Amino acid sequence: MTKRKPLSTIVAEGLAERIRSGAIALGAQLPTEADLCREYDVSRTVIREAVARLRSGGLIVPQQGRGMFVSEAPVPRNFSIPDEALKTLPETIALLELRLSVEVEAAGLCAERRTDCEAKTIRALMEGIDARHDDPTAVQIHYDYDFHLAVAKAAGNAFILGFLDYLRPIIVPRFQLRHIVAPELKDAYYARIHTEHEHIVDAIERGNGPAARDAMRRHLANSLERVRALALASGIAQSDVRQTLGAETPFAELMRSLTMK
Structure with missing residues (x-):
């Protein structure tokens, strides 16, 4: 039996795909937690876990007092640094x-x-x-x-x-x-x-x-x-x-x- 993905993973992958496709533009602010909760029909905890995953991957960056924004140059998924x-x-x-x-x-x-x-x-x-x-x-x-x-x-x-x-x-x-x-x-x-x-x-x-x-x-x-x-x-x-x-x-x-x- 295939193990079902956690909800936070599903949300994170969905948002990542929207960023990479340009549906959410580089430099744009991410929708609020409340908006994402309604859109994906999940709890705030799920959204926070998904956002943390995107942040750790370099796709989004925080701006103090303003919220989360799409990185203007997201870090490639596969990169190698000496x-x-x-x-x-x-x-x-x-x-x-x-x-x-x-x-x-x-x-x-x-x-x-x-x-x-x-x-x-x-x-x-x-x-x-x-x-x-x-x-x-x-x-x-x-x-x-x-x-x-x-x-x-x-x-x-x-x-x-x-x-x-x-x-x-x-x-x-x-x-x-x-x-x-x-x-x-x-x-x-x-x-x-x-x-x-x-x-x-x-x-x-x-x-x-x-x-x-x-x-x-x-x-x-x-x-x-x-x-x-x-x-x-x-x-x-x-x-x-x-x-x-x-x-x-x-x-x-x-x-x-x-x-x-």
Whole structure:
């Protein structure tokens, strides 16, 4: 006799199929618990178990105070990450949090200080990077770092540019795009990133500092959520994600030099 699937599994598989088919769009909010209870005619406990399963698989991510949202780049169901790379996930998340604090202000300063020539250079670089839809197995997650450096350069603060340039060899060669993007979602992912870039560049061209800061914050926050989803799907505990950078990392050398000054 075939064993019947648990109700939570049936609900989770149904929602997962709706996400993969596009019936529930990338970035869209999941229906409320009450709505899902009515739709599937099950209890709240069943819905919570189903949602927990989707979250552990990287298909959905929480947004504090707002609810559950479909991940903009759901983690592929079958992925393999080398052990040495997997160990760097907490550091990668910490570095993205650091980038948020620096690059948001850099984007605002860029919008307020850039020359017309610099604005044209930034747009041309962005369009060139976003026109490529490389195979996710042959490109790094942070393939757009040159764009971010161009924004920092036009911010007119040599320390910001120098700091982000220092981070480049630490940040960029960490994970391939395939680790967070399923092949069938590649084009949708590149389109999403281009939209985020476009909002940043548009604000820079208009000289609108607050809008540029908001656009850069959304772009990097989305990147952070994608990597957090990867960590969750890889079984890395939240306490591990929050760990400090190890003393053996190259970044620790910079931290030591700063504290001694």
